[in-house]
Amino acid sequence: ETLVELDIEYRHLAEQHGAPAYIRVATAQTHPAFIAGLVGLARQTLLADRVICSDIGTRQCSPDRSGCPMKAAA
Numbered sequence: 466e467t468l469v470e471l472d473i474e475y476r477h478l479a480e481q482h483g484a485p486a487y488i489r490v491a492t493a494q495t496h497p498a499f500i501a502g503l504v505g506l507a508r509q510t511l512l513a514d515r516v517i518c519s520d521i522g523t524r525q526c527s528p529d530r531s532g533c534p535m536k537a538a539a
Contacts, residue, residue: 468489471489472489475487
């Protein structure tokens, strides 16, 4: 959504429908610290030679993830 829609149009809709407050907060999006955190998690996973859990494709949960809902569903 554009900021115009969020700040003007959706605020108006919220007021029309009786919302007690309408506040837009900033998100991490492409903040350098957020991206650095994602990079760190990806590197940590790859360096640990872990299997990445996914319900798509052939990847499977690693054995230490016995409580994984995707593994239980398989």
